[in-house]
Amino acid sequence: GEDVEQSLFLSVREGDSSVINCTYTDSSSTYLYWYKQEPGAGLQLLTYIFSNMDMKQDQRLTVLLNKKDKHLSLRIADTQTGDSAIYFCAELDRGASKIIFGSGTRLSIRP
Amino acid sequence: EADIYQTPRYLVIGTGKKITLECSQTMGHDKMYWYQQDPGMELHLIHYSYGVNSTEKGDLSSESTVSRIRTEHFPLTLESARPSHTSQYLCASSQIHGETNYGYTFGSGTRLTVV
Numbered sequence: 001g002e003d004v005e006q007s008l009f010l011s012v013r014e015g016d017s018s019v020i021n022c023t024y025t026d027s028s029s030t031y032l033y034w035y036k037q038e039p040g041a042g043l044q045l046l047t048y049i050f051s052n053m054d055m056k057q058d059q060r061l062t063v064l065l066n067k068k069d070k071h072l073s074l075r076i077a078d079t080q081t082g083d084s085a086i087y088f089c090a091e092l093d094r095g096a097s098k099i100i101f102g103s104g105t106r107l108s109i110r111p
Numbered sequence: 112e113a114d115i116y117q118t119p120r121y122l123v124i125g126t127g128k129k130i131t132l133e134c135s136q137t138m139g140h141d142k143m144y145w146y147q148q149d150p151g152m153e154l155h156l157i158h159y160s161y162g163v164n165s166t167e168k169g170d171l172s173s174e175s176t177v178s179r180i181r182t183e184h185f186p187l188t189l190e191s192a193r194p195s196h197t198s199q200y201l202c203a204s205s206q207i208h209g210e211t212n213y214g215y216t217f218g219s220g221t222r223l224t225v226v
Contacts, residue, residue, distance in 0.1 A: 008152075031214070033214050035214075035217075040220075040222070041219055041220065042117075042201050042203075042217035042218050042219045042220050043201070043203075043215075043217040044217070045213075045214045045215070045216070048213065048214055086152055088154070090214075097142075097161075098156070098159070099205075099214065099215055101154045103151075103152060103153045104152040104153065104154075106152065
């Protein structure tokens with residue numbers, strides 16, 4: 001079946017950029033997503049990118065998509081303590097009409 | 112404001128009790144989902160529904176059951192709770208228009224502890 005993989009942990013210094021990486025297997029995915037989960041809360045959609053795009057920027061967030069390598073990344077510029085959370089990469093499995101989530105990357109910020 | 116609501120937020124219950132976790136959405140979404148989330152973060156799809164009177168089992172086998180009698184309501188029931196059911200349960204909904212899918216909207220979750 002379809003699979004989405006991402007590293008489990010990332011630690012960055014406050015003010016630096018964070019880059020969270022993800023790989024996926026479904027080459028026919030039309031939509032790819034980044035979700036953020038803060039402690040004790042549900043998942044919040046941060047941004048999504050359509051498969052015919054290479055890049056999408058929204059304020060401090062930049063999403064890069066490499067379709068050839070099936071690689072998706074989320075860059076957070078000027079990382080703040082409020083960015084501490086778990087970030088989930090996800091792809092739309094069109095065949096099953098479901099979204100497949102990665103295992104999540106826990107981002108921690110050090111002073 | 113359109114949203115998705117889960118109640119209760121926290122529940123501590125004894126082994127063998129029957130419980131129902133509530134999920135309601137005001138967005139008119141056709142599709143609804145229940146996920147179980149490990150302490151180690153991974154999400155497991157346990158049930159989903161494509162509309163009224165439609166329910167399907169997800170990727171992870173679960174002893175829970177669901178119903179979808181109304182579009183906006185998708186409750187999850189455990190007939191006899193066990194300590195192994197202790198987890199975070201997340202409800203989500205989505206709408207697909209043709210080729211467009213803007214992702215799932217999630218509720219805040221119910222943290223269930225069975226003692």
